[in-house]
Amino acid sequence: MGDEVPVGLTRLWRLPAESRLGRPAALDVDRVVRAAVALADRDGLAGVTLGKVAAELGFTTMSLYRHVGSKEELLVLMGDEATGPAPELPTDPDGWRAGLRAWAYALRAVHARHTWLPHLPISGPPSGPNAVSWMDACLRALRGTGLDWAEKVGIMTLLSGYVRSSSQMSLDMAEGRRGSGLDQPQVEREYGRALAGLVDAERFPEVAALFTSGLFEAAPAPAGDPELAEFEFGLDLILDGVAAAVTAAEHRAR
Template sequence: MAERKVPHDLARLWRLPIGTRLGRPAELTVDKVVDTAIELADRSGLSGATLPKIAVVLEVTPMSLYRYIGSKDELTALMADAAFGPPPEPAATREQWRPALRQWVRDQFAVFERHPWLVQLPTSGPPRGPNAVGWMDAGLRALRATDADWGTKIGVITVLSGYARQGFLLGAQLAAGRQAADLDEPAALRIYSRELTELIDPQRFPDIAELLGSGLFESVPPPDTADEDFTFGLELVLDGVAGVLDRG
């Protein structure tokens, strides 16, 4: 039977050898290029991790980088897999699916906090790199003791990983908006409430009018409600998962 060839981009993701090793040793490695790109992205966002900027740091020409990454799209795939890293090892207390999945989501959220640029990358397909596959395996492992079929398990971890990503993105964008306006959260909510109250017609938007009249946005929330909001949403999603699993 003919041996199957692994595509070069997938081989680089898994750090498999490509081609022969004859001739002069390479000046760089895939890891060196990717680590440099991640450092630049952490410092300045994705726009700071362009091939010319990476080349300057590594003191090579931009074209020479294609020996190690194949393309710009491949570089971002390599960066994403490396930045996520392997998932934390499941703890002994994670035998029940709910605490295991709760921690799995929070661990992903922590990755986004370390590398905010990750949420800017498009999701172009299922996990392909070793670290991404490792996170997927950890999510499935959390559901091992349930009676859910494979399709349900994939659906559950897809929704939960999407919540981690979107939850971080929403929080970061709201914080950036408040920072641009030089407002803290309570002040921003009070302004929002008072401005909208002037515009809302109770006949057209009866429930919004009732919400604004409740004084919710005028009360002073705790100094940081971002984690509280994320936790509420996460438990809401996990309640939905529980309902699906209970129905078998």
């Protein structure tokens, strides 16, 4: 016999459990996870507890443990459910850049729909069916590049980490602005003006030059999204690095 699948993966992949005689269970993993995701969408990640999920479903907390082993397991299940399956991406063998760009933007859109996702604790490598579908989509985009597996996994890890951290920062900054009545350009102007009067040019020459450069006073482009522009800038830097790695792989193959 082969090794048994751990119970957490059994639930994550919705593998059939041993059949039991009697009436069908009134509760299952899907109902628990969907209720938890809806609760997180409404109240944030901090608002999700096994007790609150049970109350939403009209069950006792103890009844949930038959379907979810712990709060930590519930978070993994929630992450895979909320992320959903990866979208279809461009499949042109020479179009790895368009594929990775589409992949990054699609993941960013998922984070915008479920704003708690970027703050979800990372307990291990992707292991659910939806998470694996995103891995597969990213690797397919890199299939014709000549990169080895370690390079491909490194690129996938870097890109997913960038999207996550960028989304997390945007959400945190939006939360910090809440109640101030200021938008992001106004916050940056206030920041620049305050620090310009505090930073000693002899002690911090480059930072002092930055704050006197007028960068923080510049008005955003008409109808532009500063956060989107920053995301695009960072994404292009990463993709330029991937391009260099692809070129190096091509040289090795010659």
